[in-house]
Amino acid sequence: MKLIRFQKLLSSLKTLTAAQSQSVVDNLRKYHDNPILNNLEKELAENPTCPKCHSTSIIRYGQAHGRQRYRCKACLRTFMCTNGTQFFRLHHHDKWLDYVNDMVQGKSLRSCAHQGDMALSTAFFWRHRFLNIAQVTQPQWLEGIVEADETYFRYSQKGQRHLERPARKRGTKATTRGLNKKEWTPVLIAVDQLHHEMDFILSSVSSRNIELTLGTHLSKKCILCTDGHLAYRQLCQNNNISHKISINHTNIEKIFNIQTVNAYHSRLKNWIRRFHGVATKYLGHYLGWFRMLEDQKYENLNTFKLLKIQQHWIKT
Ligand SMILES: [Zn+2]
Known part of the structure; x- marks a missing residue:
């Protein structure tokens, strides 16, 4: 704020009532004690990095909107703590x-x-x-005993103006039996013993898709537990990963099952029900949220x- 305007503002404060003054104080406190902004400032001060070129050579560069401004010495851009967030x-x-x-x-x-x-x-x-x-924001690796299984969500164009097909009433059954590709979206979910969880929205459950998604995040020494779908068998064969198949949720060796991932599916589906159907294009957002x-x-x-x-x- 320019000096003249600031002085005018200061002099106008004298005309406030007691309640109005208190309101100004509360609002100022709210603005400057914003824990999220403070957190971002602290993070930037501890790890000074340019959000554009990732250079660590940054300097303080005055103030803007009551907050510290920075300048990158490498790309000369100025930025605030919220840039890139x-x-x-x-x-x-x-x-x-x-x-x-x-x-x-x-x-x-x-x-x-x-x-x-x-x-x-x-x-x-x-x-x-x-x-x-x-x-x-997903973990990088899944380690130890890893359970993987797919679950399905109805394909939805909720919120879109131009539907590729007539609108479907919520809660109605699919028009065809089984998991028709056009009506259902497969989501592969994998969890490990450390409660790391990863999910991937697939175009179809194929060996190639599973290899390109889950395959790139499994640690070499892990043991993969699945329902025995051919795609998982090929993944384990190709990557030399130990594979345990759980049929009807049990395995001769009891610790190898897919109960944890199936329980996750059920909690996820229960939770997502509150949104009364989510558009498939936003499904990844909801999976991340959960x-x-x-x-x-x-x-x-x-x-x-x-x-x-x-x-x-x-x-x-
Ligand atoms: Zn930079």
């Missing part, structure tokens, strides 16, 4: 934390919009801005887990 150019700082809390609780879009006193379209934009990053909630459950961290994971992703 899901909070970049997102207004209403004071609502971020409550919104993330609502998301952690898995609240519906309408409820998030109502709580945050924002338009439904803004709530939708925020949700998918945050989930865009949740989607790609993965974070599950991850948080095991690590018993506070709501910042959602934020920390995202910040970590930005640095890599």
Whole structure:
């Protein structure tokens, strides 16, 4: 703010009532004590990296909007702590934390919009801005005993203006029996004993697709437990991975089964039901959201887990 305007603002403060003054103080505190921004500032101070060229040679470069601005000595770009994060150019700082809390609780879009006193379209934009990053935040490797199995979601064009086929009423049965490719989307889910979870949306359950997705994240020494689908057998043969087949959820050696991954499927499906069908193009966002909630459950961290994971992703 320019000096003259600032002085005018200061002099106008004298005319405030006691209640109005208190409101100004509360608002200022809310703005400057924003834990998300403080967290981002701290992260940048500890690991100074340019969000554009990833150079570590950055300097402080004045202030903007009451926050520290930085400049990269390599590419000469200036940036703030929110550049390259899901909070970049997102207004209403004071609502971020409550919104993330609502998301952690898995609240519906309408409820998030109502709580945050924002338009439904803004709530939708925020949700998918945050989930865009949740989607790609997956563990690098699955180790030890790994369980893998597919589950299916109905293909949905929810929200799209030009449907490729007539709209289908929610809750109706598929028109054909079995898992028709046009009506169902396969999702491969794999979990290991350390509660690492990965999911992949597949165009079809084929050897090639499984090799290109799950195959690139299995540690060499792992033991893969599956229902014995040919694609998994080929994957294990090609990569020299030990394979245990669990038929009817049991195996002669009891520890090798797919109960954990099937229980995950069922928790995921139960949770996703609250959204009354999700568009297939956003399915990855919802899978990422649920993965974070599950991850948080095991690590018993506070709501910042959602934020920390995202910040970590930005640095890599
Ligand atoms: Zn740079």
